[in-house]
Amino acid sequence: MNSPVITCLLAALALTASVPPGHAAEKNSLRDPALQRLYHALRAPAIAETGWHLTDTLRLHLPDFRLTLITGRLAPLQDSTAGCTGLVFEGQARVEFSPREAAEQFQLARFTKDPALTCTTTRLLLRFPDFSILQALLPPAAILAAPPRDPTSFSRSVRELPGDLQALLLERRGYNLAAHLLRSRLQPVMSRQVVCAFYPERDMNPFPPLYIYLYDAAAVEQVALLQYFHKRLGRPLFTVCSYAVTADSMAALPALLRYNGWVQLNQSGMLEADMGVNIFLGAAKPPILHFALAADLEIAWILSEDGDTLSFVREKKESEVTVFVNAARARDDTLRLLFHYQGELLRRHDNGMYALKDPVFWVPRLGYLQRAHYNIVYKCPPRLRVLTLGRLVRDWEEAGFHLSYYRSHAPAKASTFCMGSFSADTLPAPGLGLPQIEIYSSSRHTSGTRKRVAADVANSLYFFASRLGDYRLPVLRVVEVPTFHSQGFPGFVTLSWLGFSGHAEGPREALRSHEIAHQWFGNTLGWATYHDQWLSEAFAEYLGALYVEWVLRDKNHFTEILQAWSNDLLEQGNVGVSIGMQRFGFSKEALRKSEGQRAGPIAMGVRLGQREALDYYMQTYEKGAYVLHMLRWLLRDLDTGDDSRFWALLADFLRVHRDGEPATRDFQLLAEQHYGAPLDDFFRQWIQQNRVPTYHWRYEIAAVPTAPPAGLPVARPTPHSVKPEYVVRVHVRQEGVPPGFNMPVPVTVDYADGFTLTRRVQVSQEGGLLEFPAYPARVSRVVFNTGNAVLCRLSAN
Structure with missing residues (x-):
């Protein structure tokens, strides 16, 4: 970046960290040799030459998981300090896993045909940060108290199990087991973390899957069970179960405040960024932070605000980065880091437009979709431009590049951007509390098409603002993207090409209005966890259908949408009457492959789509919208047909939890106030369960x-x-x-x-x-x- 651009960044973005002259890029930089040796020993542990021969039963009890080692050979995995960070076993053992929650029992039965997993195994692996963690979980056992002195030998499959587990979690999930063990080990109070990987006996299945039980006391959901099929097409790794066993196990995370930086883009789809991240630490001073970042991006270096090069761990294909920080030196309880990374993260489409392959994790993310401000300068080829959320502070040409500096109007759960050569139309603020509306599309669309989209956007804004409360931003920017997937960010909507096409009347308006509804549900009001994401998507889906009924002055369109949802959900062979799932690129063939209601309840969120992506969309979007329809009818005055209590509930929900991340329980409590009676049965039946009467x-x-x-x-x-x-x-x-x-x-x-x-x-x-x-x-x-x-x-x- 040349000096004028750097000056702009430092003045406008207050980016305090800078790159020292002559600084060389580093990968997976662990600057302490002892720390580096420890990490590599955790990544590729050595099986000790001596171990124990089991003659007495050894039992290990973890939450909802019991392991009984009956007879066989047991050997420690050694790290660089001669400590034990795992055990390999070959012999006779019994495994029992029984999740405590009914919804998780259903998911276990979905993947294993049984609500509880009980099997025998002859080979298994245990991993943990330090042997003291395992000793605290075991009953007194003389055999493990004694030094490992018995010579042991293992089959090839057992010897390869530690490396195989590390590799498959990294390749299939972007999860670096060694980095997680290292973090747990180096925390001021070592986190209890145990991983058990095992193959059921072959007589149960000629090609048995590998099961992986994970227990991490510091996680939001402390217990998980994964299932990996190495012989199945695509080698899928499924999350069978994942849930919390205690609500207060995790300390409060540092709060993400702001991104300050620059992003350079080229026509081959490469992204290069210097991204400053401001984090409020408060009383917590963690020595290690881990961020989520798209696996396609390669980190060159990470600096503190003092210019110190920080140690970090990030493997190829990993979707996280572990950063070793000196939090005690943070100024004003705010930690400021600077990441430099690059990678091919943009996909070019036939119409010359570019869209991000990962519209969320192109910046380092801390925690689950924490809100943050985005103050970023984008640098792209001169005939192109970048569009994103926020106020365009400055737009200029310099040294053969087109530069655009955007500042977000409000903290956002996520942000994205598009690059291309756009045709544009602007609808000035029409009054009535509505913002200026900017519509951008590819050049193949006429100004008339863009103005029709703008009219629909304006009508949607008026419809929702008059019922839910004012739209709070001065502008709404709508951009065509050459994909099936649309998204709504604060003041910025990426609308799929279907939203600009001559789609059937009704579905077309519903698609546009769904994304506008996210300005209220999804942005003004967020959601707590993936279990609660229906509070965004289902609300937007149902509000889009209600908008269609209002704007077209025809109840038949709403009835058709409602019937389409019902047909999809009840497996009556109809994909949404040209609306439902077709707008996400799904076909009737996808519906035939779908598990439908058998996939699970709404509360399972994105986990529903592990086998067929359609199942997530059907349950979260369509069934979730139908749940709101049922709630609307519960609140309706049957004598007058008045829905004012329903609209009052939605407006109250937005008011009470404005700029917050409510859970489903929060919505239920508010709904009960408006209904005047408990709704435990309603929410249990329709959100936590999956049966239809x-x-x-x-x-x-x-x-x-x-x-x-x-x-x-x-x-x-x-x-x-x-x-x-x-x-x-x-x-x-x-x-x-x-x-x-x-x-x-x-x-x-x-x-x-x-x-x-x-x-x-x-x-x-x-x-x-x-x-x-x-x-x-x-x-x-x-x-x-x-x-x-x-x-x-x-x-x-």
Whole structure:
């Protein structure tokens, strides 16, 4: 970078760290030789020549996991300090794993056909940071208290197991086991971490998978079970289970504050960055921090704000970097680091536009999607430009490059950018509290197309702002991307080419409006963990459908969208009536391969898509949206059709948790306040469980003679003098759900004189019965599950 650009960065971005003259790039820099030896010993441990011959049973108990070594050979893995950081075993052993949560038991059965894993094994591996960790978890065992003196020999598969485990976790998951063990070992208080890898006996499966049990007391979810098929096509590594066993095991993470830096891009898709990262430490002064960063990026060096070169660990294909920091020297409790990295991270498309392969981890991330400011100068070829979130502070040409300096308006959970030659139209702020709207597309689209998109964006903003609260930023920038995937960031929307195409009316508007809805749900209000991401995606999906109903003034479009979700979820062979999953690039063939409801509940989040990506989208987007539809009907005034309580709930949710990361439980508690009764059953059935009821229903109509007014003489009635009243009774039986499942279902009776009455029937294991009051007009129609208010299968008698 030449001096004018550096001056701009230092003045505008307050980037305090700089590169010392003549500094050479370093890879996996561990500057302390002893630390370097320890890391390499953890990465490729040596099996000791002597060990123990087991003659007595040895038991190891970990959370939800029991290992029983019955007989065989056991040898330590030695590190560079002659310490023990693992054990290899060959002989007879028994493994038992039984997750404590019902949802995780379901996932275990999904992958293993059994809600608990019990098997015998003849070969296994244990890894831990230090032998003291294992000793604290074992009952007193004389054999391990004695020095390992028995000569041992192992089969080739056992000898290779430590290296195989390190390699497969790195290759398939970007997880560097050695770096995790090193971090645990060097923390002021050593973290309890144990990994057990084992193959079940071959008589269970001629090509058994490798199971990997992970326990890390410092993790958010301390227990995990992985399943690896080395003989299956694609060699998949599945996360079978992952959950917390205690809620307060993890110390508060340092807070990510700001990114300050520059990014240089070229036409081959290469990205090179000097990225400053500001981190608030508070009282915590961790000696080690680990960041997530796209595996395609190679780190050259990391500096402290004093210009010191920091030690770090990052392997090829690793998606993290472990950084050794001197937190005690941080100024004002804020740690400032400077990363220099590069890699081929942009994908060029046929229309000349560039999009990031990884739109989240192109900057070093700390924790789970922490919010941060982005103050970045982008440098690209002169005929191209970069578009991203925030205010464009300066845009200029210099030394044959096009430079753009952006500052974010507000902290964002993530940021992305696009590069290309764009055609643009701007809709000035139209009033009504709406922002300026900028629309960018490839040159193949006309100004008329961009203006139609801008009109839809403006209408969406007005629809949501009038119901949920004001849009808070001065501009909304919408950019066409040549992919199926759209995303909404604060003030910046990347809209797939489908959003600019002549897609069918209804689906087109829903797609655009979904991304605009993320300005409220996803940005103003975030989500706590991957279990809660439906609070962003499902809310945006449902709000997009409600917008379609409003803007097109036609309930049929909304009904079609709702029916499309139902068809996808209930496996009725229809992929979303040209909306559902087609907008993500999925086909009917993908739906046929999908596990549907069998994949698991909404709360499993992205884990649902491990076999078929479609399953995640169907449950999180479509079923999550349907859950909101059911909640809307629970809050609806059936006499007037008024939905004000539903909209008040959404607005209240945004107000209470503005700029926060709520969990599903937070939404439930607020929903209960607006509903006026507990909703534990509702959220358990529809978020934590995955069953959908089938309702068998029938109705009967009984004519009841009208009684004369009190005090009047009663004449002998004639067939024409008696006007009967009609009573409607509805009988319901449910199946396909657990015994405790219960749900109120609306039923509507239409009468011949035009009167309509809707009431709810409470359906449970015992069934349901609803009797409508007598009414003096014939019944013309009875509708069960009015408005498709409950996701279900129906069978009418």
